[in-house]
Amino acid sequence: MNSKMKITGAAPVIAGTTFIYFIITVIISSMVKPSFIITEKHYDVLIILGIILIIPGTLMVIRCGRKLLKSFKKGLLMTDGLYKIFRNPMYAAYMLFIIPGICLLFNSWLVLTTILANYILFSIFIKSEHQYLQEKFGSEYEDYAEEVIAQTRTDLPSAINVDMLSISRGYYDFCYAILLETDYSGSLFSGPPANVPTNLSNGALGYWECSAVTSYEFVLQP
Secondary structure (H helix, E strand, O other), X not given: OOOOOOOOOOHXXXXXXXXXXXXXXXXXXXXXXXXXXXXXXXHHHHHHHHHHHHHHHHHHHHHHHHHHHHHHHHOOXXXXXXXXXXXXXXXXXXXXXXXXXXXXOOOEHHHHOHHHHHHHHHHXXXXXXXXXXXXXXXXXXXXXXXXXXXXXXXOOOOEEEEEEEOOOHHHHHHHHHHHHHOOOOOOOOOOOOOOOOOOOOOOOOOOOOOOOEEXXXXXXXX
């Protein structure tokens, strides 16, 4: 471990890799529209939600950044303000507010996965920061970390479970046909209304689908 760590810590690696992933998802989403689109008619709602999330997140980063800069210059461990709740409040601001807010502006489910990618990167690279602080401040940092964990343990879940369901090409066509008859209809070039494809018999409409499930579990570390 280096005897000296910059004030930015692991942020450049986490932010840089997250940004690359974000750009890739934006490009893919633009190439395969409307496969990942969230909404066609209510994009203005996403813009409002995105701005509502970005503003408090930005204020959190500015406030925490000022406090962190002062303590870093003095060589002190920052335990005041939002640091009483989170060991890493600036990262929390990005994960909970800023990144989700920016992703909503692009109206894509795929772009929203940037939040998950950022959390995975954070979980991997933040360990170097924690190790550095433990070596530098010793028992002071250990006591602080235990206090934060004890304070948030009853408020936060111990883990997040993410289930990803696959769909067949037939079910995708069924869902897309529904969108063509609802959200994507009403333009000058829309075709006449028609029944959506179905794999049910006796005149019933709908689609019977069984999906494979891939599950992931992410353990939270306040």
